[in-house]
Amino acid sequence: MQTQITKRPLIILTGPTAIGKTALSLKLAKAVNGEIISADSMQVYQLMDIGTAKITPEEMEGIPHYLIDVLEPMKDFNVVIFQKMAQKAMEEIYAKGKIPIITGGTGFYIQALLYDISFEETEVSAYREELAAYYKKHGAHALHERLREIDPVSYKEIHENNIKRVIRALEFYHDTGYPISKHNTEQKKKESPYQFVYFVLNDDRTLLYERIEKRVDEMMRQGLVEEVRKLLEYGCTKDMVSMQGLGYKEIIPYLDGKCSLEEAVYILKRDTRHFAKRQLTWFRREKDVTWIEKSLYDSEEEMLQSMLEALSKKHII
Numbered sequence: 201m202q203t204q205i206t207k208r209p210l211i212i213l214t215g216p217t218a219i220g221k222t223a224l225s226l227k228l229a230k231a232v233n234g235e236i237i238s239a240d241s242m243q244v245y246q247l248m249d250i251g252t253a254k255i256t257p258e259e260m261e262g263i264p265h266y267l268i269d270v271l272e273p274m275k276d277f278n279v280v281i282f283q284k285m286a287q288k289a290m291e292e293i294y295a296k297g298k299i300p301i302i303t304g305g306t307g308f309y310i311q312a313l314l315y316d317i318s319f320e321e322t323e324v325s326a327y328r329e330e331l332a333a334y335y336k337k338h339g340a341h342a343l344h345e346r347l348r349e350i351d352p353v354s355y356k357e358i359h360e361n362n363i364k365r366v367i368r369a370l371e372f373y374h375d376t377g378y379p380i381s382k383h384n385t386e387q388k389k390k391e392s393p394y395q396f397v398y399f400v401l402n403d404d405r406t407l408l409y410e411r412i413e414k415r416v417d418e419m420m421r422q423g424l425v426e427e428v429r430k431l432l433e434y435g436c437t438k439d440m441v442s443m444q445g446l447g448y449k450e451i452i453p454y455l456d457g458k459c460s461l462e463e464a465v466y467i468l469k470r471d472t473r474h475f476a477k478r479q480l481t482w483f484r485r486e487k488d489v490t491w492i493e494k495s496l497y498d499s500e501e502e503m504l505q506s507m508l509e510a511l512s513k514k515h516i517i
Contacts, residue, residue: 211299212397214239214307215492221305231504236266244267251445251446267286275441278364283309307482316392331343398489404494415472416468431443
């Protein structure tokens with residue numbers, strides 16, 4: 201008789217930026233005896249608190265959080281590094297007899313972890329350096345256009361400002377002769393090694409955009425400009441992965457005297473709205489997703505109850 205292998209439990213709580221994931225994730229963690237792993241590409245960095253809307257130690261309410269405030273802003277961070285760090289954190293959480301809760305808005309990171317996607321790592325190559333030099337000379341748009349013919353799927357999926365992923369897609373094709381989008385599609389067909397529920401928090405688009413506007417205004421009041429100025433003084437440059445994040449790349453031109461503060465704030469709000477829209481597009485393409493529409497609930501407690509029922513049906517709790 202064949203023994204059935206029991207999959208380990210995993211909970212994902214994601215959604216667009218400013219949707220309210222943090223508060224709900226704390227309630228969920230307390231209800232299921234869970235600990236939280238951040239799937240945010242920016243909150244991993246130290247000294248970057250305001251622009252990332254980073255949760256404070258006090259706000260954690262005693263719930264352990266992983267992958268927050270652990271890297272210097274000079275360091276690279278990508279999906280491969282995230283996957284390794286998150287898997288290590290998950291092992292620590294399982295060893296305590298608790299459930300990992302992946303919370304954050306970087307869909308690509310979540311996908312990589314959930315389906316244990318393999319990435320073909322390559323050493324820094326002459327071609328990668330050639331692409332980086334091309335970007336510095338011709339800009340993000342021209343670099344992105346090079347994807348159009350060789351990998352139209354990645355061309356549509358990867359935003360031109362995501363330089364790291366554009367370069368990776370071009371390099372992958374150069375090294376293998378086939379598109380990275382094809383590789384990713386094949387990897388996505390893998391079955392997840394986890395017994396999971398993938399919650400996506402959503403709200404009326406108008407309300408979401410209002411939250412984004414308020415969040416940016418609050419960041420400005422908290423001192424976002426000063427935070428970016430200190431990072432530049434610390435030695436960060438606009439080409440670093442950390443400084444490509446929303447809230448940082450928009451303020452740098454103001455500090456460089458290339459635009460007014462009003463223009464910088466306008467661009468930040470606009471880019472954040474666009475980012476939220478792209479996040480939702482990503483989540484809609486994912487399989488086995490449970491949508492939590494905030495407009496259908498009167499309170500967070502009601503949302504939590506609905507989530508607990510879904511987790512119970514999947515035998516996660």
